[in-house]
Amino acid sequence: MDNILVTKEVTKRFGEHIALNKVSLEIPKNSIYGLLGPNGAGKTTLIRIINQITFPDKGEVFFDGEPLKPRHISLIGYLPEERGLYKGMKVGEQALYLAQLKGMHKAEAKQRLKYWFDRLDIGDWWNKKVQELSKGMAQKIQFIVTVLHEPKLLIFDEPFSGFDPINANIIKDEILQLKENGTSIIFSTHRMESVEELCEYIALIHQSEKILDGKLSDIKKAYKNNIFKVGLQANNVNELLGVISDKFNIIGPMIDPLENQLDFKIQIPEDESGEFLAYLAQQANIHQFTEIIPSANEIFIRTIHNKDANE
Amino acid sequence: MNKLPIIIRREYLAKVRNKSFIIMTFLSPILLVGMVVLIAYLTKINDNQKHIIGVFNESDYFPNDFKITKSTSYVMFNEISLQEAKDSTLQMGYYGLLHIPKGDGLEKVAQQSHFYTKETPSSSVLGQLENIFQARLRERRLQEMGVSSQEFGQLDKKFEINTETFDGVQNLKGINEIKAIIGGGFGYLIMMFIIIYGGFVMRSVIEEKTSRIIEVIISSVKPFQLMMGKIIGTSLAGITQFAIWIVSASLLLFVSFAVFDIDPSTLNNGVEASHMAGEMGYAVPTANQTVQAYAQELFKIPWAMLICSFVVYFTLGYLIYSSIYAAIGAAVDNETDTQQFIFPIILPLMLAIYVGFFSVFSNPHGPIAVGFSLFPLTSPIVMLMRLPGGIGEGGVPVWELVTSILLLIVTFLGIVWFAAKIYRVGILMYGKKPTYKELLKWIKY
Numbered sequence: 001m002d003n004i005l006v007t008k009e010v011t012k013r014f015g016e017h018i019a020l021n022k023v024s025l026e027i028p029k030n031s032i033y034g035l036l037g038p039n040g041a042g043k044t045t046l047i048r049i050i051n052q053i054t055f056p057d058k059g060e061v062f063f064d065g066e067p068l069k070p071r072h073i074s075l076i077g078y079l080p081e082e083r084g085l086y087k088g089m090k091v092g093e094q095a096l097y098l099a100q101l102k103g104m105h106k107a108e109a110k111q112r113l114k115y116w117f118d119r120l121d122i123g124d125w126w127n128k129k130v131q132e133l134s135k136g137m138a139q140k141i142q143f144i145v146t147v148l149h150e151p152k153l154l155i156f157d158e159p160f161s162g163f164d165p166i167n168a169n170i171i172k173d174e175i176l177q178l179k180e181n182g183t184s185i186i187f188s189t190h191r192m193e194s195v196e197e198l199c200e201y202i203a204l205i206h207q208s209e210k211i212l213d214g215k216l217s218d219i220k221k222a223y224k225n226n227i228f229k230v231g232l233q234a235n236n237v238n239e240l241l242g243v244i245s246d247k248f249n250i251i252g253p254m255i256d257p258l259e260n261q262l263d264f265k266i267q268i269p270e271d272e273s274g275e276f277l278a279y280l281a282q283q284a285n286i287h288q289f290t291e292i293i294p295s296a297n298e299i300f301i302r303t304i305h306n307k308d309a310n311e
Numbered sequence: 312m313n314k315l316p317i318i319i320r321r322e323y324l325a326k327v328r329n330k331s332f333i334i335m336t337f338l339s340p341i342l343l344v345g346m347v348v349l350i351a352y353l354t355k356i357n358d359n360q361k362h363i364i365g366v367f368n369e370s371d372y373f374p375n376d377f378k379i380t381k382s383t384s385y386v387m388f389n390e391i392s393l394q395e396a397k398d399s400t401l402q403m404g405y406y407g408l409l410h411i412p413k414g415d416g417l418e419k420v421a422q423q424s425h426f427y428t429k430e431t432p433s434s435s436v437l438g439q440l441e442n443i444f445q446a447r448l449r450e451r452r453l454q455e456m457g458v459s460s461q462e463f464g465q466l467d468k469k470f471e472i473n474t475e476t477f478d479g480v481q482n483l484k485g486i487n488e489i490k491a492i493i494g495g496g497f498g499y500l501i502m503m504f505i506i507i508y509g510g511f512v513m514r515s516v517i518e519e520k521t522s523r524i525i526e527v528i529i530s531s532v533k534p535f536q537l538m539m540g541k542i543i544g545t546s547l548a549g550i551t552q553f554a555i556w557i558v559s560a561s562l563l564l565f566v567s568f569a570v571f572d573i574d575p576s577t578l579n580n581g582v583e584a585s586h587m588a589g590e591m592g593y594a595v596p597t598a599n600q601t602v603q604a605y606a607q608e609l610f611k612i613p614w615a616m617l618i619c620s621f622v623v624y625f626t627l628g629y630l631i632y633s634s635i636y637a638a639i640g641a642a643v644d645n646e647t648d649t650q651q652f653i654f655p656i657i658l659p660l661m662l663a664i665y666v667g668f669f670s671v672f673s674n675p676h677g678p679i680a681v682g683f684s685l686f687p688l689t690s691p692i693v694m695l696m697r698l699p700g701g702i703g704e705g706g707v708p709v710w711e712l713v714t715s716i717l718l719l720i721v722t723f724l725g726i727v728w729f730a731a732k733i734y735r736v737g738i739l740m741y742g743k744k745p746t747y748k749e750l751l752k753w754i755k756y
Contacts, residue, residue: 015752015755048739051530053526053529053530053534053739070533073530073531074531076530078526078527078530080523080526080527080530082523082526082741083523083524083526083527084522084523084524084527085522085524085527086325086518086519086522086524087518087522088325088329089325097317097321098527098528098531100314100317101314101317101318101528101531101532102531103314103531142527145527
């Protein structure tokens, strides 16, 4: 089995409103999978179905090859977007309670909690009440509680909201470490830019439907337009620009006559970029030659545009 | 591993460790006992107050009728004018002046007598004086009729009709009321428990919603488990609190009555009235026997059965109502929004209590009493008021009891299912103030 989780045509309605419409996903093992889409697209509903909080009207969900069952709950760790803790309860006691609800034994839970509290430098919080903690501090506790029972699949819904940049980085490193250790991770967010560096796979959810999914690098390859960004210095930039623009499509050339500097974007047909670069190298002093890869955000916007245009 | 005990344990501890809960647990018996003791103490002081009454007796008809009693003493005025008597009464600060004028014929004298006071006289003082006149008047009339007072004593003997059931058991007057009060006590206990601890369940659900921990928890346990754990944990905390209340209140009452030297029976006016009647020479010959008969009748109440049914009705009734409370807590975002939903819950409870007290007391087996003791939302209270009368002949027919419990169980299953549905959807809904219509829609989600 290569997939930790598979959904097949999952559909969910709330009254008249269709929250999910035939969403099929394959989430590979030991990867970070980005579930992307604007607010209200249906991400949280899908996640709740995976967590067996709600149930699909139609469609099936498979966990590690088996149909999803209640006993899988202890193999999943879930950090919801709407998250909190009992305010009047002590941190340690509360973490123990939540761990026990995940099916852990008290002694084992205590031992692992000690480990995580030390690891995240919050060892002295054990007897504090939650209401004494700041929001960021409480988030750390929630993160620990989510990963404590060493689940096979971790689901983070907007994990970085509420964290300051320093702690967000700490948590990001922890997530990467968990992935190294073999955990599969679903990462749900509407902030596309945060997924680029973390996710290997993504799925785009829009208006209750999956509109795109796959390996991020493949998607990017599919969405790139063979446009390169070029910056160079040459003795006669105007003449060079003239020669190039006869042959290729040039976008937004900028000439700095004092420095003999030329910047432009250029669309080069597939497989001709090497040849073009070799030609340029003879003519000029190149200091930039980069293919422009679309961001997840751009891909998302373009996909929705295409979809709306087709309808 | 079953997670229900873990949830029950947390809910119990969270409730029991709560500061206001602890304060309420230990403060309430003190307040309650303090109030009872204060009332008893004040009654005692009130009783100890002595009235001095001036008597200006110009006639010969009341030679030595004005005897000093526990609460009243008399001062006799002689050979002064009425005005002088009035003035000195006022000066000495006596309670009032009784003037009995000179005259022929007891009746005429009595007619013309006056009692002067500064303010409107208390009814107990007035009653005492009237009794004195009444006794003399009666004596005189009996003499006129030629009846001795002994003969009259026999005449005046109060008659009570003997009541008996068909199988020959003697019925005691008022025993139905006493039984209903015992049952009503149980019913009232259930109502109080539901209102107090149902409210706790509701607030606890709202707290989980507003603190946003709910989704974390229900990703580990089923919402139904959480709901039941919460209800059971809270009710265990409630039972703990009630037990502490009962034990500490009775201890405190006992101790403080001993300390303040209060006879608890003085709180009961009825006892005193019968004493007085006895003193006045009326026939209460069977008082002791009657008390015994009542005691016997009370022992005859099937206590074991009553307590068993209390447990059954209490458990089912509490579960029904507290799951509705939990559903309400889940449906709203804050406590102020709960009002519109709480009223319809309290209504049947109040109805049960009032119907119980008005209808079951006078006729424990009438159609209204039967109807309300079958209707599941009122049966826990009304049936318990009827049950001290026994089961079977002369009491609640077996079929009624069985039907009532069966209906209660069916309702319990239905309501808990319904509440769990609303709960499951409601706990994940934020920022909406739902209407009844929407609640019905949630059932289909």
